[in-house]
Amino acid sequence: MPAQADNVRRADGRVTAPFGRRRGEVVANEPSGGYRIVTARDPSGPMPAAGQFYMLAAERGWGGDGERPFLPRAFSVAEATADGSGARLSFLLEDVGPGTGRLAELEEGEGLLLTGPLGRPFSMPRELNPEAAGAILVGGGIGLAPLAIWRRTLAAQGIAERSLLGFRDQAHAGGLELFRCSEVRLASEDGHAGHRGYVTDLLERMLEGDSAATAAVYACGPPAMLEAVRVLCEERDVPAELAMESPMACGYGACFGCAVPLRAGGYMRLCVDGPVIRADEVETALVEGAGHR
Numbered sequence: 001m002p003a004q005a006d007n008v009r010r011a012d013g014r015v016t017a018p019f020g021r022r023r024g025e026v027v028a029n030e031p032s033g034g035y036r037i038v039t040a041r042d043p044s045g046p047m048p049a050a051g052q053f054y055m056l057a058a059e060r061g062w063g064g065d066g067e068r069p070f071l072p073r074a075f076s077v078a079e080a081t082a083d084g085s086g087a088r089l090s091f092l093l094e095d096v097g098p099g100t101g102r103l104a105e106l107e108e109g110e111g112l113l114l115t116g117p118l119g120r121p122f123s124m125p126r127e128l129n130p131e132a133a134g135a136i137l138v139g140g141g142i143g144l145a146p147l148a149i150w151r152r153t154l155a156a157q158g159i160a161e162r163s164l165l166g167f168r169d170q171a172h173a174g175g176l177e178l179f180r181c182s183e184v185r186l187a188s189e190d191g192h193a194g195h196r197g198y199v200t201d202l203l204e205r206m207l208e209g210d211s212a213a214t215a216a217v218y219a220c221g222p223p224a225m226l227e228a229v230r231v232l233c234e235e236r237d238v239p240a241e242l243a244m245e246s247p248m249a250c251g252y253g254a255c256f257g258c259a260v261p262l263r264a265g266g267y268m269r270l271c272v273d274g275p276v277i278r279a280d281e282v283e284t285a286l287v288e289g290a291g292h293r
């Protein structure tokens, strides 16, 4: 990890973003199943913490002449390695609209405008559950992105982790290379890989018996999957963190576009109070306007 990262890591685990937007340079853009992995050098940025995200925009061909997208888009960092005085960052993208479409076609050497790292990262398993024997990671579709860097962080610290990854069908699957060296179980709704059905079927089985008392669950995926994970964990008293999505216009607390209702009343801004939240902070993980299904 570069030296400057320690200077900006706060007590809550966040790495704070340098002021303003900076230019990264794309070093790779590879297909990965139905997704793409875009990697860029961030020459002066700090190393992010797992669960944090960046607001991204292509330097060229982004808006202009009345064309969408106007605003940058939010992406979880999926992999980060130290690179000289900066970082090399990988993002897993699903092309669903003008922003992801433009990012998916970026070529080596093109500029990628970055703001980040932003938001609250994952907590260690023992912080969630003092009895935790390790971590159970549950990912759905493109939601496996933040779990990939979390898996590596845990492995680097010698903390046991098991990953359960689910996909709708083959066209909406990818990123498995980011989980090399991990114990992975797969589920797919169309049966093309692993268990035919939902990834939450695998979680339910894993939480049967004694393992619930020593579990700490981390999930990211479509709202319906996150809600199923939240309910499963609540019923079994298993502490869980959810990396959630909501529509984000700024990414740093200014626009209130990402407000999510809290169980205790009031709202949180998911970009600054999340995107990783404790599952018991919300009544439901079904967030209106969240992109992925």
Ligand SMILES: Cc1cc2nc3c(=O)[nH]c(=O)nc-3n(C[C@H](O)[C@H](O)[C@H](O)COP(=O)(O)OP(=O)(O)OC[C@H]3O[C@@H](n4cnc5c(N)ncnc54)[C@H](O)[C@@H]3O)c2cc1C
Pocket (backbone or CB within 6 Å): 053, 069, 073, 074, 075, 076, 077, 091, 092, 093, 094, 095, 096, 097, 098, 099, 100, 101, 142, 145, 146, 244, 245, 246, 247, 248, 275, 289, 290, 291, 292, 293
């Ligand atoms: C914290 C955070 C982290 C994120 N991390 C990632 C990530 O790692 N990788 C990633 O690809 N995306 C990620 N997203 C989602 C991404 O920011 C949005 O999907 C973004 O709006 C896409 O921009 P766009 O211009 O391509 O499409 P938009 O113009 O924003 O959306 C186009 C239309 O497609 C719909 N849509 C969006 N996603 C889907 C989908 N999956 N399937 C079907 N319809 C959809 C939208 O509701 C909208 O109607 C993240 C979002 C947040 C808030």
Ligand code: FES
Pocket (backbone or CB within 6 Å): 247, 248, 249, 250, 251, 252, 253, 254, 255, 256, 257, 258, 259, 269, 270, 271, 272
């Ligand atoms: S995205 Fe603007 S306040 Fe959260």
